Amino acid sequence: MQLSVQNLVKDFGGLRAVDRCSLEVREGTITGLIGPNGAGKTTLFNLITGFYKSDSGRVIFEDTDVTGRPPYTLFRQGLCRTFQIPREFKEMTVLENLMLVPAGQCGERIFSPWLQPGRVKQEERELFDKTIATLEFVNLIHLKDEYARNLSGGQKKLLELARAMMADPTMILLDEPGAGVNPTLLKKLMGYIERLCADRGITFFLIEHDMDLVMALCNPVIVMSEGKKLMEGTPNEVRSDQRVLDAYLGGQYAAADR
Amino acid sequence: MSQIISLLLVIISVAGLAILLTRKSRSSRWIAFVGTLIALGLTVLIGSLLDAPSESMFSFLVDFLMLGGTYAILSLGLNVQWGYTGLFNIGVAGFFGVGAYVSTILVQDPINVVGAGNESITVHFFNLPFVVGLLGAMAASGIVAVVVGFATLRLRSDYLAIATIGVSEILRLIATNERGITIGNRGIENIPQPLHQCLVIPVGANPAPPCDLFGIKIPQFISLAHYDWFYFLIVLGFLLIAFLALERISRSPWGRALRAIREDEDAALALGKNTFRFKMQSLIVGAIIMGGAGSIVAHMVKFIDPSVFDPLQRTFLVWVMLIVGGTGNNKGAIFGAFLMWAIWSTTSRLNDILPPTLLTPLGKIDVASQLFGPIRIMAIVIALEVILLYRPRGLIAEEKHTSTKIDH
Ligand SMILES: Nc1ncnc2c1ncn2[C@@H]1O[C@H](COP(=O)(O)OP(=O)(O)OP(=O)(O)O)[C@@H](O)[C@H]1O
Numbered sequence: 001m002q003l004s005v006q007n008l009v010k011d012f013g014g015l016r017a018v019d020r021c022s023l024e025v026r027e028g029t030i031t032g033l034i035g036p037n038g039a040g041k042t043t044l045f046n047l048i049t050g051f052y053k054s055d056s057g058r059v060i061f062e063d064t065d066v067t068g069r070p071p072y073t074l075f076r077q078g079l080c081r082t083f084q085i086p087r088e089f090k091e092m093t094v095l096e097n098l099m100l101v102p103a104g105q106c107g108e109r110i111f112s113p114w115l116q117p118g119r120v121k122q123e124e125r126e127l128f129d130k131t132i133a134t135l136e137f138v139n140l141i142h143l144k145d146e147y148a149r150n151l152s153g154g155q156k157k158l159l160e161l162a163r164a165m166m167a168d169p170t171m172i173l174l175d176e177p178g179a180g181v182n183p184t185l186l187k188k189l190m191g192y193i194e195r196l197c198a199d200r201g202i203t204f205f206l207i208e209h210d211m212d213l214v215m216a217l218c219n220p221v222i223v224m225s226e227g228k229k230l231m232e233g234t235p236n237e238v239r240s241d242q243r244v245l246d247a248y249l250g251g252q253y254a255a256a257d258r
Numbered sequence: 259m260s261q262i263i264s265l266l267l268v269i270i271s272v273a274g275l276a277i278l279l280t281r282k283s284r285s286s287r288w289i290a291f292v293g294t295l296i297a298l299g300l301t302v303l304i305g306s307l308l309d310a311p312s313e314s315m316f317s318f319l320v321d322f323l324m325l326g327g328t329y330a331i332l333s334l335g336l337n338v339q340w341g342y343t344g345l346f347n348i349g350v351a352g353f354f355g356v357g358a359y360v361s362t363i364l365v366q367d368p369i370n371v372v373g374a375g376n377e378s379i380t381v382h383f384f385n386l387p388f389v390v391g392l393l394g395a396m397a398a399s400g401i402v403a404v405v406v407g408f409a410t411l412r413l414r415s416d417y418l419a420i421a422t423i424g425v426s427e428i429l430r431l432i433a434t435n436e437r438g439i440t441i442g443n444r445g446i447e448n449i450p451q452p453l454h455q456c457l458v459i460p461v462g463a464n465p466a467p468p469c470d471l472f473g474i475k476i477p478q479f480i481s482l483a484h485y486d487w488f489y490f491l492i493v494l495g496f497l498l499i500a501f502l503a504l505e506r507i508s509r510s511p512w513g514r515a516l517r518a519i520r521e522d523e524d525a526a527l528a529l530g531k532n533t534f535r536f537k538m539q540s541l542i543v544g545a546i547i548m549g550g551a552g553s554i555v556a557h558m559v560k561f562i563d564p565s566v567f568d569p570l571q572r573t574f575l576v577w578v579m580l581i582v583g584g585t586g587n588n589k590g591a592i593f594g595a596f597l598m599w600a601i602w603s604t605t606s607r608l609n610d611i612l613p614p615t616l617l618t619p620l621g622k623i624d625v626a627s628q629l630f631g632p633i634r635i636m637a638i639v640i641a642l643e644v645i646l647l648y649r650p651r652g653l654i655a656e657e658k659h660t661s662t663k664i665d666h
């Protein structure tokens with residue numbers, strides 16, 4: 001198992017957002033994570049990537065216990081995430097948004113521009129080429145010199161995916177990549193994810209509410225409800241499972257009652 | 259005569275600024291800017307011709323550039339912290355003051371201190387070369403930054419603001435009360451200036467021996483009045499080195515990471531950046547530059563007291579300079595500093611125009627002490643508000659392609 005979550009718990013005051021949740025993501029899959037609003041999906045991502053500290057439980061990534069590690073160390077191990085609401089670097093160009101990403105850049109050390117200017121320049125050149133290739137892959141190349149804040153909602157989602165790609169990760173956690181993306185772009189986005197998984201062997205673990213996307217793309221699908229894993233199965237199994245229906249409907253009735 | 263000149267200077271500055279800010283097109287703004295500079299230069303020139311002695315106008319100009327230069331250095335330091343990294347340092351005065359005091363203590367010659375011997379206080383001064391003082395000032399300010407950084411940079415960003423202003427006040431209190439080290443409120447006088455004995459032809463009966471520089475004997479060759487020009491070169495040199503150094507690192511991947519942290523720290527963290535390390539480095543670099551400014555000012559005015567920690571002049575004014583000039587742009591930081599310093603220092607020339615006291619419905623007021631402070635702050639604040647209204651990103655805004663060195 002590439003990623004394994006064991007009995008993870010997270011409390012927000014009196015509210016238990018993640019409740020003894022255990023699940024596993026197999027290498028080379030596109031694993032879906034679905035569940036009603038407030039099920040704790042985003043919180044789970046934040047726990048895995050070290051943005052929140054769990055109250056108990058463990059996270060194992062590629063055979064190392066990474067529980068409670070700061071986010072940037074996980075990134076360097078090859079685990080990359082995107083955000084539900086895009087968090088682009090607004091006052092930077094699309095190009096810079098991507099060039100920033102790769103870890104261990106020589107020029108990020110403060111003295112390198114003086115001590116090894118040649119190496120910094122060389123690295124920047126390679127980085128530039130890689131960025132251009134990535135932007136071409138996600139079809140944003142025409143926007144490379146635009147401020148990231150000027151991108152549309154869907155384009156920002158693509159930017160987030162492109163940023164994750166720049167890291168050459170082994171696993172990407174996507175939080176609702178399809179939210180607010182128009183159907184045409186969504187088709188493209190799904191294509192990109194499939195290709196990245198097939199060609200580069202990147203594992204995807206993605207939260208999504210769009211059932212068409214989940215059904216077409218993900219296998220297996222994990223269902224979360226009230227902080228716990230409810231079930232796991234193929235898209236078809238999930239679709240026909242009574243517990244899943246109840247979870248979604250129950251959530252809606254509960255919301256309607258209030 | 260000088261009163262009319264001063265009034266003209268103020269009017270031209272304000273008019274120039276107004277035109278600069280209201281024009282939309284780039285070229286007409288440049289014309290306004292260059293026009294203002296020429297008008298100012300001509301006024302000064304004519305003034306210095308008509309007004310005897312002509313040297314006074316010129317030395318006013320050198321003075322202006324020297325002091326403006328030290329503000330430009332401070333503004334550059336703040337630009338690293340706030341402009342690039344978004345670190346809300348509202349204790350600039352603290353880093354500046356530490357530099358001033360440390361440098362003074364390192365360089366001061368005990369015999370210069372009036373009455374040091376006959377008081378109960380024992381004062382320690384080290385009589386070291388200016389360069390040691392300057393480096394010591396930069397190091398000390400950097401150390402303060404390390405302490406503040408470790409205490410606050412892992413916490414929410416507001417804590418840095420609280421800590422910097424707190425540390426700055428604490429340092430001011432130390433300077434006031436630790437009389438054994440700082441001579442308290444009386445301040446330290448006669449601070450030695452770099453190479454002063456080597457350069458300035460001594461006046462008076464007993465000629466000092468020629469200066470001994472690494473075994474070479476050099477006779478002094480400039481007059482006292484011209485020493486300021488030499489010191490001006492030191493200020494300019496430091497400013498230039500700081501500017502070039504910052505340009506280089508801020509355009510490198512290092513600077514790119516800083517700007518990403520400013521834009522969205524969590525996203526930078528998610529993308530593998532050790533944000534604490536970068537924020538720490540940025541805070542230290544800025545502090546080192548501010549400490550250097552403190553040292554330079556101490557040896558320029560040859561006197562310091564706890565008022566070097568004045569938050570109005572050394573924090574607020576520097577912030578206004580950076581915002582007006584252009585947050586995130588080193589050129590803007592320098593330009594804003596000189597521009598605001600022009601407004602700040604010309605308002606003091608109003609002294610020559612207005613009568614010493616004014617009768618108002620509220621009673622008699624003393625113009626020098628009661629009116630100038632407020633007028634000055636008003637002028638600065640109005641300038642700031644105009645900028646924020648019309649050019650929120652500053653006169654020379656941050657460049658779009660700051661960190662892309664590759665030509666494409
Ligand atoms: N930082 C926080 N502080 C307090 N409560 C939080 C916090 N983050 C999440 N919660 C709560 O935890 C629960 C789970 O939230 P979470 O964002 O994980 O849901 P989700 O499954 O991602 O929902 P959605 O599909 O709407 O994005 C919610 O009840 C939410 O209000």
Ligand SMILES: [Mg+2]
Binds near residue numbers: 041042
């Ligand atoms: Mg969510």
